[in-house]
Amino acid sequence: MDTLNSLRRLKASLTRRPRTDALSPEDRAGLARRNAWLLSWHGWPAWLAGVLLSWATTGALVAFGWPLAPALGGGLPTGPLIVWAWTTSWFVPRVVPGKHWRFKLWWAVAGAAIMLYWAYDHVHTVQGWQWTLAPLILFGVFLLSFSEFLFYRAGMLSAQRERDQLRLTQEREAAAHRATEARLKLLQAQIQPHFLFNTLASLQHWVDSGDARAAPLLRSLTAFLRGATELMHRDEVRLADELPLAEHYLAIMQARLGERMSSTVQVSDAAGQQALPPGLLLTLVENAVEHGVEASLHEVAVHIGAAADASGWQLRVSDTGPGLVPGWREGVGLANVRERLLHHFGERACCSLRSAEPGTLAEVTIFPDTPVVPAA
Amino acid sequence: LILDVKMPACAYSALVADDEEAPRAALVAALRQAWPELRIVAQAANGVDAWDAWLEHQPDLCFLDIRMPGLTGIDVARRIAGRTPVVFVTAYGDHALAAFDAGAVDYVLKPVDPLRLGQALARVRQRLASPAATPTGLQAMLEQLAGQLRPVPALDVIQAAVGKEVRLIRVADVVYFEADARYTRVVYTADGDDGEALIRTPLKELLAQLDERAFWQVHRSVIVSHLHIAAAVRVDEGLMHLTLRGRDDKLPVSRQFQGLFKGL
Numbered sequence: 001m002d003t004l005n006s007l008r009r010l011k012a013s014l015t016r017r018p019r020t021d022a023l024s025p026e027d028r029a030g031l032a033r034r035n036a037w038l039l040s041w042h043g044w045p046a047w048l049a050g051v052l053l054s055w056a057t058t059g060a061l062v063a064f065g066w067p068l069a070p071a072l073g074g075g076l077p078t079g080p081l082i083v084w085a086w087t088t089s090w091f092v093p094r095v096v097p098g099k100h101w102r103f104k105l106w107w108a109v110a111g112a113a114i115m116l117y118w119a120y121d122h123v124h125t126v127q128g129w130q131w132t133l134a135p136l137i138l139f140g141v142f143l144l145s146f147s148e149f150l151f152y153r154a155g156m157l158s159a160q161r162e163r164d165q166l167r168l169t170q171e172r173e174a175a176a177h178r179a180t181e182a183r184l185k186l187l188q189a190q191i192q193p194h195f196l197f198n199t200l201a202s203l204q205h206w207v208d209s210g211d212a213r214a215a216p217l218l219r220s221l222t223a224f225l226r227g228a229t230e231l232m233h234r235d236e237v238r239l240a241d242e243l244p245l246a247e248h249y250l251a252i253m254q255a256r257l258g259e260r261m262s263s264t265v266q267v268s269d270a271a272g273q274q275a276l277p278p279g280l281l282l283t284l285v286e287n288a289v290e291h292g293v294e295a296s297l298h299e300v301a302v303h304i305g306a307a308a309d310a311s312g313w314q315l316r317v318s319d320t321g322p323g324l325v326p327g328w329r330e331g332v333g334l335a336n337v338r339e340r341l342l343h344h345f346g347e348r349a350c351c352s353l354r355s356a357e358p359g360t361l362a363e364v365t366i367f368p369d370t371p372v373v374p375a376a
Numbered sequence: 377l378i379l380d381v382k383m384p385a386c387a388y389s390a391l392v393a394d395d396e397e398a399p400r401a402a403l404v405a406a407l408r409q410a411w412p413e414l415r416i417v418a419q420a421a422n423g424v425d426a427w428d429a430w431l432e433h434q435p436d437l438c439f440l441d442i443r444m445p446g447l448t449g450i451d452v453a454r455r456i457a458g459r460t461p462v463v464f465v466t467a468y469g470d471h472a473l474a475a476f477d478a479g480a481v482d483y484v485l486k487p488v489d490p491l492r493l494g495q496a497l498a499r500v501r502q503r504l505a506s507p508a509a510t511p512t513g514l515q516a517m518l519e520q521l522a523g524q525l526r527p528v529p530a531l532d533v534i535q536a537a538v539g540k541e542v543r544l545i546r547v548a549d550v551v552y553f554e555a556d557a558r559y560t561r562v563v564y565t566a567d568g569d570d571g572e573a574l575i576r577t578p579l580k581e582l583l584a585q586l587d588e589r590a591f592w593q594v595h596r597s598v599i600v601s602h603l604h605i606a607a608a609v610r611v612d613e614g615l616m617h618l619t620l621r622g623r624d625d626k627l628p629v630s631r632q633f634q635g636l637f638k639g640l
Contacts, residue, residue: 193469198396201467201486205402256396294395297422297445297581326530 034087045143046083052140054079079140182340191228202256217255224248231278236344239281239306239315240272246285246304253289261293263302271306271313274366277340283333284317284362292321292360300359312367320359337364388504389417391433393426393449394441394465399486403439403465406488411497423447427455428580431596431632435460437500439484442466446584454518459632461503463496472521481514531585536562536573543573547586551604551620552627555579555597563625570623594618595630608637 037043058075062068199221206214227245231237243265250263285304293300305316334353341349341364348367353360390407394400404416414437418429424446430438438460440449447455450472453462464476464483476483482496482503534545549564559574560582583591583599593599606619608629616629616637629637 194467197467197469197486198399201402201488202396202398204487205398205405208402208405211398256398258397294443295445297424 031088038087046087049140049143050079050083052079052143053082056140182336191225199252199256213255217252220248220251220255224252228279228282234278236275237278238272239267239274239276242276242278242281243267243272243304246281249282249285250289250302253293257293260296260299261289261302262299263304265304267304267306268308270308271315274306274308274313276315276364277344280337280340280364281315281317283337284315284364287331287333287362288317288319288321288360292319296321310368312365314366315364316361318356318359318361320356323355323359324353334362387413387415388436389415389433390437390439391418391420391426391429391435392416392439393420393423393429393444393452394439395422395444396441397421399441399465399488402486403484403488406490406493407439410490410494423449423452424578424580424584426452427583428596430456430460431630434632436504438462439465442470442472446581448522450518450521451584454515454522458514461500463500471524475517475521481517530587531582534562534573534575536575538573543571545571545573550591550601551623552598552600552625553579553582553591554627592633592636594633594636595628598627600627608639 038046054076056075057078058071061071061075066074199217203214203217203221205211206217224245227248231242231245247265254261254263281304285302288302293302300319300321303316303318305318307314330353334351338351341351345366348369349364351362351364353362355361392400392404392407394403400419400421404419407414407416417433417435420426420429423444426438426440426444426449427447429435430452438453438456440452440462442449442464443466444452449464449466453464456462461482464472464481465486465488466472466483467486473483475481482499484493484496531547534547534550536543536545545562545564546566549566551563551565554561554563555578556574558576558578560577560579562573562575564571564573579597579599583593586599590601590603591599592602592605600618600620604620604623606621608616608618610616614631616634618627618629620627
């Protein structure tokens with residue numbers, strides 16, 4: 001029963017938790033790299049060193065007068081053990097404690113080799129094939145250090161490659177993360193709770209009071225929300241595709257603000273085909289309504305205009321509101337517009353916001369991809 | 377008059393301000409439902425009208441939207457300075473909400489929920505019953521919030537048509553502004569010469585663009601440059617007027633503004 005229990009314990013201790021679990025991911029990766037290296041043809045010096053060291057140790061034991069069977073039992077595992085310890089120490093430096101572990105190991109093996117050589121010289125029982133043992137041991141040790149050199153060269157290269165790959169992946173992930181975040185922010189900015197609840201407040205009242213304005217407002221709101229969620233997930237949109245979204249927004253604000261606002265749109269067909277990062281037009285229109293119309297005591301007109309010609313194309317959103325206040329600062333919306341223009345077009349796009357007489361004019365200009373060559 | 381007779385003597389009066397028509401009407405309807413005795417004496421569509429209406433009607437209670445053109449609801453409340461309980465009406469997502477929660481300010485969210493409105497009204501009724509209970513720190517909080525909202529365009533030059541010419545009057549030269557029917561009379565002194573002009577901008581709109589520290593509103597229809605005030609003279613219990621430096625003009629100070637001249 002005791003034997004059975006100890007066997008069970010042994011089995012449990014073996015299966016409970018593989019030892020690699022205690023290792024850091026880095027060390028585990030090192031072990032995996034060692035195995036891969038040993039199994040590839042790059043690992044031949046290590047295998048050869050193992051065979052030579054086993055051979056030499058067995059031979060040495062026989063030379064010392066051991067019978068063949070114990071000599072084989074003691075000598076054969078020596079090579080694989082040394083190779084295993086040695087290669088592990090390269091790949092998983094932390095497994096072997098101590099600061100100068102590699103020197104220690106080196107000296108240990110070199111010392112063993114010298115002692116064996118000295119033993120041969122003095123015992124004088126060397127006969128037959130056993131005279132080759134000492135050079136074989138030395139050759140095995142040389143092979144080990146040679147394979148260590150090979151390994152380090154390969155390891156450094158692959159580590160470099162891995163670092164590059166990792167950096168590239170991280171950069172790509174960070175960029176994707178930023179883009180997603182920008183999109184979410186955009187979506188949030190576009191559908192501000194304040195806008196939504198204020199619109200619902202009007203809607204609620206008109207539903208309660210049976211006002212005919214309720215139905216068209218609800219339709220505009222639905223179309224706006226649908227359009228916003230759809231468009232904001234694209235990488236770019238044609239101006240003509242985003243224009244309806246801006247118009248739904250204007251229709252909602254028109255319903256809410258009544259006579260305080262009027263709007264006009266004038267977009268040429270050529271300009272309508274042009275691509276923009278999504279939400280850009282809407283941001284400009286929202287700015288015009290928020291800072292132009294809603295901040296004004298008087299009626300304000302909002303105008304969206306876009307035109308294209310040989311020297312590029314231009315989008316303008318203007319309002320006849322109070323204009324830029326002295327000491328105004330660029331808000332989040334406009335900063336976002338700039339960032340996305342830069343990201344999308346690089347130096348080809350520019351964006352400006354200035355006082356118009358009266359009101360404010362936001363202007364986005366996109367220059368063509370290739371510089372315009374003047375006709376000969 | 378007949379209506380007034382029907383009203384109970386203790387009926388409170390209220391001002392409702394919202395720059396959007398539907399939410400304003402919705403609030404008025406909800407108030408009529410929740411508090412039938414409350415008289416809504418004025419409905420304002422922007423901040424300057426709200427302040428003007430407060431001066432004109434002296435309501436017992438105000439419902440102010442926060443984002444309004446001219447003066448924001450915060451600005452109006454700051455001017456009211458705790459003399460009348462204020463309930464802010466705003467939509468979810470307003471930056472001021474956090475401050476309101478911290479300062480125990482009464483507010484209702486749009487769209488108005490009758491239950492929540494009822495709770496806010498119950499608190500206001502308590503406050504009306506014991507007028508001294510203005511939340512402490514309210515004014516400081518409003519000052520801070522007002523600073524965070526958009527900066528008001530500071531007017532520096534006024535254009536006034538006088539006969540065939542358009543005169544440019546530096547605001548710094550103005551002695552006082554006085555409301556005159558639909559116009560505003562600008563009395564100024566430039567290079568030793570006194571002048572007068574009529575401009576079309578109503579006084580209540582003008583006041584939102586003037587630096588409050590330099591131009592004091594002393595009456596619903598008078599804003600005066602404080603540098604030109606010589607003395608505040610109390611005539612009787614309710615009446616006070618201002619004399620100006622080197623001028624014969626006398627300007628009235630209405631009861632709401634007499635606190636400006638405490639004579640420390």
